[in-house]
Amino acid sequence: MNYWQRRFKREILLSPGKHCLLQGHTGAGKTNLLMWVVDGFFKLREELPSNEWETLVWFDRGKSSEILQLCKLGPVRVLIPEGCDLEINTFGPEDLDIEKEYFSNPSQIWHLLDRDRINVICLQRFLIDPQAFPPVVSKLFKSLILDSFNYKIHPENCPPSLLLPRITLIIDEINNIAPSKGQGSGSREESSAGAWIQQNVEQLRSQKIRLVGSTHGWRKLRPGVRSSFPSHIALPGAYYPSSEKPKLARFNRLFETLETGQCCLIFEKDVFSDPFKVPYLGRGEDLGFILYHGQMKKKKQPQQKKPSYETLLQALAQLAQQPQAEPFKN
Ligand SMILES: Nc1ncnc2c1ncn2[C@@H]1O[C@H](COP(=O)(O)OP(=O)(O)O)[C@@H](O)[C@H]1O
Ligand SMILES: [Mg+2]
Structure with missing residues (x-):
């Protein structure tokens, strides 16, 4: 481990609540780097007391059988909407440690986490309807925020006395959510x-x-969200606009010329590391494939009845019958 990687461990991985944003073009190695971060958190457990372990939550996008790759890093718990299911098919005689939990409401998800597993939230693939996805994610984050502020989130295997368990949400293409x-x-x-x-x-x-998120374009992400990440990782094609990140913008050319899988770790005050290559952890697609069965439907809003002409007339008549207020006198 070189100086920068040690600094990454100390200032980011070991710093609870420290958000981090990865940026790079499609194919730059963002998803692989997120897997490397998951691996890093798991390896850290060997040197930390268990009350400092992070509960890891991965947002599945239903692409490239990523869940199978995650199984290589640690035991997995998949969280699936009721009425939907996952079918896991592997090419080899893999003995995968995957546990399934079903939820009827997205706000239940935060109460189904297990500290000792990689918790994979499977939503996006069950919400192909573009109208159906936004309200569900909105509900999911609203309940995360309200429940965490009320100290109500206690992942399985965390000591009940631990008021604030450390949680890392890994959101590939976070620009889809914000x-x-x-x-x-x-x-x-x-x-x-x-x-x-x-x-x-x-x-x-x-x-x-x-939040440890990735985006393939700085401006794809909501301005108020992208400005709140204190640490970043630049992968090939990362581009920082000079209006928002003047110091990093001077190095856009360097980020452009990084090779696949190479990155610069960016710390607070935009101090960044020399480029280095993260290990390649392989692809889920080479291990097997996952079929997603079912769809979550957009809940129909109860239609509001328009007042009829007669009801309006009745309301006006009632108003007319009400005693008029006395004019104001000195
Ligand atoms: N660290 C790495 N070393 C070598 N090749 C890599 C590395 N990371 C990614 N790759 C290659 O690039 C491809 C795309 O990686 P991926 O993580 O899916 O990129 P992105 O998520 O940015 O689109 C992988 O399938 C792999 O072939
Ligand atoms: Mg990707």
Whole structure:
């Protein structure tokens, strides 16, 4: 481990609630780097007392059978909406440690976590309808924020006396959850998920809940969210606008020329490391494939009845019968 990696361990991995944002173009190695971070957290357990272990939560996007790759790093618990299911198929005689839990409401997810497993939230693939995804994520983050502020989140295997268990949410393509204006589907609920995160990101940090997210473009992510990450990782193609990150913007050319899997670790005050290559951890697709069965449906809003012409007339008649107020006299 070189100086920068030791610093990454000390200032980021060992610092509860420290948010971190990865940036790089498609194919730069973002998903692999997130896996490397998961691996790093698991390895750290050997040297930490158990009350300092992070509970890891991975947001599954239903791509490239990532869950199978995660199984190589540690035991997995998948969280699936009721009425939907996952079918896991492997190419070899792999003995995978995958446990399934089902939830009827996204707000239950935070009460189904296990500190000793990689908790994989499977939502996106069950919410293909663009109208259905935003309200569910919005609900999910709202309940995370409210429950954590009320000290109600206690993952399994955490000592009950531990008031603030450390939690890391790993969100690949976090711009899908908190897109900037014009990048998402534009629904009200969608901006609300991003707004909940933006408004509470600092408070989440003090509740020891952190976001480790990735995006393939700085401007794809909601401005108030992208500005709240104190640490970053630049992968090939990372681009920082000079209006928001003047110091890093001077090195956009360097970030552009990084090789696949190479990155610069960026600490507070935008001090950054020499480029180095993270180990390649392989692809889930080479281990097998996952089938997702079922779809979560958008809940129908009860239709509000329009008042009829007669009801309006009745209301006006009632108003007319009410005694008039006395004119004001000196
Ligand atoms: N550290 C690495 N070393 C070598 N090759 C890598 C590394 N990281 C990624 N790759 C290669 O790049 C491909 C894309 O990686 P991925 O993590 O999926 O990128 P992204 O998520 O940015 O699109 C991988 O399938 C692999 O072939
Ligand atoms: Mg990726």
